[in-house]
Amino acid sequence: MTAPDTIECRPIGLVHSRFTAVEGMPIQTAGAPDEPGRIELFPDYAAGLKDIEGFDYLIVLTHFHRCMQERLEVTPFLDTAAHGVFATRAPARPNRIGLSIVRLMSVEGRTLHFSGNDMLDQTPVLDIKPYVPRFDVRDTQRIGWFAGRVDALAQVRSDDRMG
Ligand SMILES: C[S@@+](CC[C@H](N)C(=O)[O-])C[C@H]1O[C@@H](n2cnc3c(N)ncnc32)[C@H](O)[C@@H]1O
Structure with a gap:
């Protein structure tokens, strides 16, 4: 069977956050660990939350729905030089898929x-996975062009360059 040219995704829910515009918002959840938000799952997917309260952190896969650009080279928020988009976490990428690791505070129904939080209000959620350090954490030294820049994470905020 050959791979399909296009793949259709259905949102399973929406992010609710205080950010209604990209200007001034955090660029990674690690840079704004106390910023609250919530995900409301659509009723059809509620059964998929069984046992989720047992995890401290979740991996949330999203669609950057307000990003209209698709670029192969971008100048990311943390740099003044252009990089290949796959060497960045920039929104203006093919398929516009975001990956945010968030701390689960509580579960109330769905x-x-x-x-x-680094997600705009109404961001569509494509998937949620439990964060499991044994699976997801690597001890690594090489972080490419991010070296020397990640320390600025908590200070750097988004602008509309990827709009
Ligand atoms: C640099 S991305 C990182 C997102 C995720 N942590 C990742 O690494 O894939 C975060 C930025 O994406 C933009 N953004 C967030 N939600 C968006 C949405 N729904 N549509 C378009 N842009 C969005 C904002 O500029 C925000 O600061």
Whole structure:
């Protein structure tokens, strides 16, 4: 069977956050660990939340729905030089898929309250996975052009360059 040219995704829910515009918002959840938000899952997917309260952190895959650009080279928020988009976490990428690791604070029905937010209000959620350090953490030294820049994470905020 050959791979399809296009793949259709259905949002499973929406992010609710205080950010209604990209200007001035955090660029990574690690840079705004206390920023609250919530995900409301659509009713059809609620059964998929069984046992989710057992995890401290979740991996949230999203669609950058307000980003209209698709670029192969971008100047990311943390740099003044251009990089290949796959060497960045920039929104203006093919398929516009975001990956945010958030801290799960509580579960209320099909609402997940979390802390650590870099997502606009109404961001469509494509998937949620439990964060499992044994699977997801690597001890690594090489972080490419991010070296020397990640320390600025908490200070750097987004602008509309990827709009
Ligand atoms: C640099 S991305 C990082 C997102 C995720 N942590 C990642 O690494 O994939 C975060 C930025 O994406 C932009 N953004 C967030 N939600 C968006 C949305 N729904 N549509 C378009 N841009 C969005 C904002 O500029 C925000 O600061």
